[in-house]
Amino acid sequence: MSEPDDMPEAEDLPEDEEQSLFDAPPMGEQERMVEAILFATAEPVTVRDLEARMPHGCDAAEALVHLRKRYSGRGVHLVKVGDAWAMRTAPDLGFLMQKETVETRKLSRAAIETLAIIAYHQPVTRAEIEEIRGVSVSRGTVDQLLEMEWIRFGRRKMTPGRPVTFVVTEAFLDHFGLESARDLPGLKELRAAGLLDNRPSPAAMPQLGEGEEPEDEAGAGQSELFED
């Protein structure tokens, strides 16, 4: 009959005697215990589970009341999650839990070329950019430049279809240390700087936009840039 679970001896004891046998720790101690358990436990803990883990006779609910008060206004709060309790970072400090890292990456070649064409030829349509680059311009490239706020939409061209144009922004000028797009070195200067091949272009080769130096074009675009 003596099932080990029953502990009939203990239950047979008179009330007061049991009390003295299982003296609960002082409330301050109980509070420490609840604090440690909630801190170390991965899941929220119910009052019942707390008491199951604490020495006999503890009143976890009361300890929680004290603990909650102690943590009120602190960087960590005692919160109730359903039936259970857990410690959580104070909501106003959530920003500390984010770590912002800035990764710098070089702009892709396609993006640089597109940007260069916009800077030199602005206002320029997508079709014109494609004509100059000789390849189609992916939507992603333009979107990336728009997102970086280095280019923006200019006014629509007064040509059939009224295509949108792109122009460079103040942020672009700022980033590249230019006062205006006019300050971009022209083809002659690029050539002088060795960035362009020095050979004179064969006369028979029709030059894209050569003749009207890009400066002029850029100059034309300038007014556009600051007009609104």
Next chain:
Amino acid sequence: MSEPDDMPEAEDLPEDEEQSLFDAPPMGEQERMVEAILFATAEPVTVRDLEARMPHGCDAAEALVHLRKRYSGRGVHLVKVGDAWAMRTAPDLGFLMQKETVETRKLSRAAIETLAIIAYHQPVTRAEIEEIRGVSVSRGTVDQLLEMEWIRFGRRKMTPGRPVTFVVTEAFLDHFGLESARDLPGLKELRAAGLLDNRPSPAAMPQLGEGEEPEDEAGAGQSELFED
């Protein structure tokens, strides 16, 4: 060029003006922030990392002093681990935490002794460990300690062959609740007794535990480790 990071404008400001721009939050707030960050992190966090996550102008070191006082005697403590800080449950409440107890791999006697020798003699070479124990140190023992991240490679000794050394890690300090390797139990007594001196053995002594040693192997591995 004006990298957004540089903020040369801000740095050019006179001291007092800058102060007003970046007013650090009151110390009470800073304490809450440190509390929240340390609560949220299982790994120790350095003062430097704390400040990197807090608003500009915060003094994490001072906030830590206040916080440590606040948590003294609580169920959770603020402890220092090497250069870093962490919150840990009070050791006297470990009995509540049976559920959280992690079964650590039982260390062999050889591993425990090797660990102790590294901790007390660091930086120490494999040959020195073998000298002290009088037996060769198996590769497995060292590997196990390395894998547990309780030891790591220190810098090479400036002796012939430039042997690698071993030192204990912050994780080791954290595991054994040590603020620094200086707090190792009995360290002072050992030092006073001259037992940590590097006493070369007189010539005719047998070199125990050497012979067909993995020493060279380890040496080879080391160079790999540091060569790139």
Next chain:
Amino acid sequence: MADNIFEDLGHRDGPASVADRLAAEALIVDVDGFEGPLDLLLTLSRTQKVDLRKISVLHLAQQYLAFVERAKALRLELAADYLVMAAWLAFLKSRLLLPPDPQDEGPSGEDLAAHLAFQLERLAAMRDVAARLMARDQKGRDFFARGVPEDVMRIRTLRYTATLLDLMQGYARIRTRDEFRPFVMDRDSVFTMEQALERMRGLIGFAGDWTDISSYLPDGWDNDPVRRRSATAATFAASLELVKEGRAELRQSDTFAPIQLRRREGRDV
């Protein structure tokens, strides 16, 4: 009593109790349990029950040699380390027993014995602190870290950079490519009918009155004669196409007179 076990073993003729013999044999059978000769020496030295600094190395050497003798008698395989140590201890013993040779330059027997004592003491000390270390409160056993570490949310911002030089080089690259592209039939001065048609379709809605089709030439195509010719032809062809579609009307008053175009009445674009 334990003190003389090994002496007894060393001097075979001496009497030894059964218990002593059993203890000695247990030591030998357990040879695998020792972490090498130094460990064995340390264990043996404990039988002297004195401070390791005051230990009798001579006595210890005798005990060790007796152990090795006994192991040999039992035909136990001993690791080379144990035999090396035995040989060395025999040498040390002779040094300690014989008066020093003034010709000998090597370390004295006392030096060697002192170092051995130091090694034993150091090993014992390391064993002791290792035990103290392991007896400390340990993380995950006695104290615990935060159960739910909140992951720091990483907000990664990608920032693309380019320098003015990149920009200039990029532009120069495009222009250079144009200059040196392989020869192809140059389409720059060709205005295709498709282009003209697309253009005209956009403009025809505004063409209420008769207008010379030359005014429909695209910008920039009316000066250069080559371009003008191409654009004119394309525009004319496009106009014919629009007439065919019923969207425009064309008229020409005379041979070589200007050709005029207008939107066809009653039709919306």
